[in-house]
Amino acid sequence: MKLLSILLGLSFALTGLNAAAFEQEAKSKSAVVKLSAEKPLVVGNNTIVFEIKQDAKATTGDTVTVKAFMPAMPGMPYMENKEAATELGNGKYESVVNFSMGGTWQIHIFVTPKDGKKYRVKTSINL
Numbered sequence: 179m180k181l182l183s184i185l186l187g188l189s190f191a192l193t194g195l196n197a198a199a200f201e202q203e204a205k206s207k208s209a210v211v212k213l214s215a216e217k218p219l220v221v222g223n224n225t226i227v228f229e230i231k232q233d234a235k236a237t238t239g240d241t242v243t244v245k246a247f248m249p250a251m252p253g254m255p256y257m258e259n260k261e262a263a264t265e266l267g268n269g270k271y272e273s274v275v276n277f278s279m280g281g282t283w284q285i286h287i288f289v290t291p292k293d294g295k296k297y298r299v300k301t302s303i304n305l
């Protein structure tokens with residue numbers, strides 16, 4: 179009985195590790211992108227997974243680039259970083275996104291399908 183409760187506790191702990199600390203959805207006319215991260219987003223580097231569905235289907239072989247930027251503000255220049263995402267499979271692409279400060283960041287996800295027209299999905303992240 180004791181062993182069973184230890185095993186149960188362990189499986190709950192592991193399930194907890196799999197839960198995303200950050201989740202958000204971005205949409206365009208034909209695509210839905212689910213953003214998620216295992217760790218809460220921070221100032222600095224963040225590994226974010228982008229799950230892309232075009233016309234409700236998971237895509238493969240897309241070229242995905244993620245741009246994060248903050249418009250110029252009084253006393254602060256325009257800030258931007260752009261990174262290519264790596265394909266994980268099942269419509270998932272992973273990229274490191276760097277936020278150099280707290281505030282609202284605009285996110286543009288550029289998708290070039292294997293065969294098809296390039297499109298962009300926009301969202302913003304409050305840090």
Ligand SMILES: [Cu+2]
Nearest residue numbers: 248251254281
């Ligand atoms: Cu700023």
